[in-house]
Amino acid sequence: MSLSSLGPIVSVMVAVAVDKPYSYRVPEGMEVTRGSIVVVPLGPRPTLGVVWGAPEDNFAHNRLKDIAHVFEVPPLSEELLQLVDWVARYTLAQPGMVLRGALRSREGLDPPRPILAYRRAGPDPERLTDARKRVLDLLEDDMPWAKAALVGASGVSPSVIEGLVKAGTLEQIELPPPPPVMPPEPDFAPAALSADQQRALDDIRAHDTGGFSVALLDGITGSGKTEVFFESVADCLRAGRQVAIILPEIALTHTFLDRFEKRFGQRAAEWHSDMTPMQRARVWRGVLTGAVRAVIGARSALFLPFRDLGLFVLDEEHDGAFKQADRVNYHGRDMAVVRASLAGARVILSSATPSVESRNNANQGRYAHVKLESRFAEATLPDITAIDMREEGPEKGQWIAPRLARAVFDALDRGEQALLFLNRRGYAPLTLCRACGHQYQCPDCSTWLVEHRFRGVLMCHHCGHEERAPEVCGSCGAADSLVAVGPGIERIAEEVAERFPGARPVVLSSDMGSMTQIRERFAEIARGDYNLIIGTQLVAKGHHFEKLSLVGVIDADLGLAHGDPRAAEKTFQILTQVTGRAGRASRSGKAFLQTYHPEHPVMQTMVKGDREAFYAHELKVREQGGLPPFGRLAALIVSGADHDETFGYARALMAAAPLSEKVRRFGPADAPVAMVRGRYRVRILAQSPKEFDLSGYVRFWLENADPARGSLRVQVDIDPMSFY
Ligand code: ADP
Ligand code: ZN
Numbered sequence: 001m002s003l004s005s006l007g008p009i010v011s012v013m014v015a016v017a018v019d020k021p022y023s024y025r026v027p028e029g030m031e032v033t034r035g036s037i038v039v040v041p042l043g044p045r046p047t048l049g050v051v052w053g054a055p056e057d058n059f060a061h062n063r064l065k066d067i068a069h070v071f072e073v074p075p076l077s078e079e080l081l082q083l084v085d086w087v088a089r090y091t092l093a094q095p096g097m098v099l100r101g102a103l104r105s106r107e108g109l110d111p112p113r114p115i116l117a118y119r120r121a122g123p124d125p126e127r128l129t130d131a132r133k134r135v136l137d138l139l140e141d142d143m144p145w146a147k148a149a150l151v152g153a154s155g156v157s158p159s160v161i162e163g164l165v166k167a168g169t170l171e172q173i174e175l176p177p178p179p180p181v182m183p184p185e186p187d188f189a190p191a192a193l194s195a196d197q198q199r200a201l202d203d204i205r206a207h208d209t210g211g212f213s214v215a216l217l218d219g220i221t222g223s224g225k226t227e228v229f230f231e232s233v234a235d236c237l238r239a240g241r242q243v244a245i246i247l248p249e250i251a252l253t254h255t256f257l258d259r260f261e262k263r264f265g266q267r268a269a270e271w272h273s274d275m276t277p278m279q280r281a282r283v284w285r286g287v288l289t290g291a292v293r294a295v296i297g298a299r300s301a302l303f304l305p306f307r308d309l310g311l312f313v314l315d316e317e318h319d320g321a322f323k324q325a326d327r328v329n330y331h332g333r334d335m336a337v338v339r340a341s342l343a344g345a346r347v348i349l350s351s352a353t354p355s356v357e358s359r360n361n362a363n364q365g366r367y368a369h370v371k372l373e374s375r376f377a378e379a380t381l382p383d384i385t386a387i388d389m390r391e392e393g394p395e396k397g398q399w400i401a402p403r404l405a406r407a408v409f410d411a412l413d414r415g416e417q418a419l420l421f422l423n424r425r426g427y428a429p430l431t432l433c434r435a436c437g438h439q440y441q442c443p444d445c446s447t448w449l450v451e452h453r454f455r456g457v458l459m460c461h462h463c464g465h466e467e468r469a470p471e472v473c474g475s476c477g478a479a480d481s482l483v484a485v486g487p488g489i490e491r492i493a494e495e496v497a498e499r500f501p502g503a504r505p506v507v508l509s510s511d512m513g514s515m516t517q518i519r520e521r522f523a524e525i526a527r528g529d530y531n532l533i534i535g536t537q538l539v540a541k542g543h544h545f546e547k548l549s550l551v552g553v554i555d556a557d558l559g560l561a562h563g564d565p566r567a568a569e570k571t572f573q574i575l576t577q578v579t580g581r582a583g584r585a586s587r588s589g590k591a592f593l594q595t596y597h598p599e600h601p602v603m604q605t606m607v608k609g610d611r612e613a614f615y616a617h618e619l620k621v622r623e624q625g626g627l628p629p630f631g632r633l634a635a636l637i638v639s640g641a642d643h644d645e646t647f648g649y650a651r652a653l654m655a656a657a658p659l660s661e662k663v664r665r666f667g668p669a670d671a672p673v674a675m676v677r678g679r680y681r682v683r684i685l686a687q688s689p690k691e692f693d694l695s696g697y698v699r700f701w702l703e704n705a706d707p708a709r710g711s712l713r714v715q716v717d718i719d720p721m722s723f724y
Pocket of ligand 2: 443444445460461463465
């Protein structure tokens with residue numbers, strides 16, 4: 001749209017918590033179109049915003065304010081603006097807040113700073129010192145040199161160069177800064193695909209319509225899914241379109257960047273929260289101008305201002321970490337599919353354990369179902385055994401059953417690596433006084449404090465509250481009466497030190513240091529510096545350790561006991577992922593699951609290796625219960641400073657629900673974690689059939705209910721993934 005078609009007054013969406021765009025005047029001589037990024041006065045403050053279109057309503061034009069500034073960058077694409085509206089409508093977030101996610105780099109809007117450089121401009125100076133000669137030798141051909149490079153290569157001080165400028169021999173010029181990354185080369189080093197992989201790639205290509213489509217790349221752990229989707233990335237790059245590979249965890253980015261560089265000869269741009277504002281600015285701007293062709297990043301990459309998006313790859317698409325639970329509650333995988341549909345782009349969802357949602361879409365033909373059923377090279381899937389803890393559990397005070405311990409000894413004896421997996425950080429999940437029964441709780445949350453013995457603290461995993469681990473009971477004052485109840489990985493490490501004195505153990509969880517330190521640990525494990533790995537879900541995914549032949553799951557039941565409709569699915573996924581670490585390189589792996597419920601369908605599935613039976617069973621259960629993907633859920637979480645007031649408001653909210661025979665409502669009920677950060681939490685759940693617009697229903701509900709006042713707040717979670 002041109003200036004004339006929008007007229008002298010436009011609507012602007014400001015990137016703050018607002019519900020709709022506001023009207024502004026376009027001052028004389030300024031040109032804007034839909035998508036232009038601007039600064040407008042909002043109250044007393046200049047605020048970042050985006051031109052949304054023609055003004056929404058007629059009102060007194062003389063009260064309108066002028067747009068203050070328009071940035072000299074390409075406007076945001078039509079599909080990105082539509083995505084903002086779509087996400088806001090679906091998740092009940094304010095569109096201004098969603099837009100904020102698309103304008104994540106304020107610095108990226110300013111023109112990048114040019115680079116100071118020098119080149120030859122005149123005759124040699126009268127006095128030609130050695131230092132000056134070294135500089136001039138470098139500048140012999142007419143190529144300019146960046147200042148830093150020239151100083152480095154010549155070894156002279158900057159004042160020598162300035163002297164040459166004064167003498168008229170050199171001139172200082174400004175060069176445009178280089179792009180953050182060079183374009184990847186689609187044909188740099190294609191992998192020689194196995195027959196199975198080639199078939200999968202052909203299948204993906206056969207489903208390429210040139211426009212929007214989704215393929216579920218459903219391949220067992222170690223089948224080489226990455227090599228396959230890299231070839232689709234190459235196809236997209238050859239077609240001249242942009243691509244993003246979106247990962248559930250930052251910890252995986254570096255492995256991916258390295259693999260990408262080997263395949264494409266250049267690094268992809270990265271995008272996640274662990275970057276400096278300058279790095280973010282360069283990538284954001286590069287994506288907007290088109291200089292950046294490929295991004296590897298976290299879920300927020302799905303809001304980057306691509307000019308011509310061709311492909312989103314979501315690796316480990318089943319991962320719950322794709323769901324964002326901050327101010328805007330969106331599911332990264334689902335919104336990536338929405339954006340691709342608006343952009344006419346492709347999506348590849350890759351996983352060894354697809355979400356039940358995606359499997360259903362594939363079963364129904366909405367997604368192409370591309371399978372990889374064998375491991376790459378001679379590797380085979382590990383042999384999985386359940387250890388019935390009721391029958392053959394460990395001795396009191398220990399957590400590793402004798403059979404698992406023997407298998408660990410055997411693996412270490414053979415010079416291989418073993419992994420003991422427990423998805424619980426810290427030493428013990430509960431500290432209890434034997435004398436008075438006091439249990440250490442977070443002062444601000446209704447949760448137990450987790451002991452972290454390495455650091456000597458008790459810690460709340462909900463709010464981060466920490467206190468020094470006590471020596472005497474804080475309640476009755478008894479000494480030597482505190483006991484740790486249950487294990488965390490630090491406690492397993494303690495048992496390992498006692499029972500496997502010759503092993504070289506390492507403990508790995510997300511709280512064990514910085515990203516860099518954790519990356520170093522992974523590299524050391526890959527090198528074989530350690531042979532016994534004790535870890536949380538951080539080690540469960542993505543990593544490939546050649547020598548790892550044994551996986552022991554300390555508590556396979558851990559995820560099953562929740563009031564979470566996805567508990568079985570999540571447990572199946574994490575168990576498959578972690579046992580899948582074993583035997584990835586042509587040696588047969590083994591895995592043991594320590595469980596008190598060996599008859600549970602999930603344990604049976606694991607032992608029999610029958611994933612198809614799992615999906616069939618789980619889909620049936622979901623269908624019977626009207627649960628996702630056959631029905632919709634929305635959670636309303638009411639929170640407040642006072643319990644009775646919070647509960648009372650939730651009850652009134654429940655009473656104000658619009659009548660609809662399509663919607664079943666449950667609650668209000670105190671949340672399983674009834675207090676977080678000093679606020680009481682009460683939950684309401686709404687359930688509807690799939691075809692029903694549950695977002696619209698909830699919006700109507702809230703608009704017609706008494707607004708939450710004072711300390712009260714209502715948080716809406718469409719398609720909730722957690723139920724705490
Ligand atoms: P997945 O993600 O499916 O679990 P990966 O893509 O990590 O599996 O592949 C497993 C291992 O096999 C990796 O080390 C990978 O480099 C290797 N691999 C897979 N396919 C090929 C191939 N065609 N050529 C060479 N190596 C491959
Ligand atoms: Zn807390």
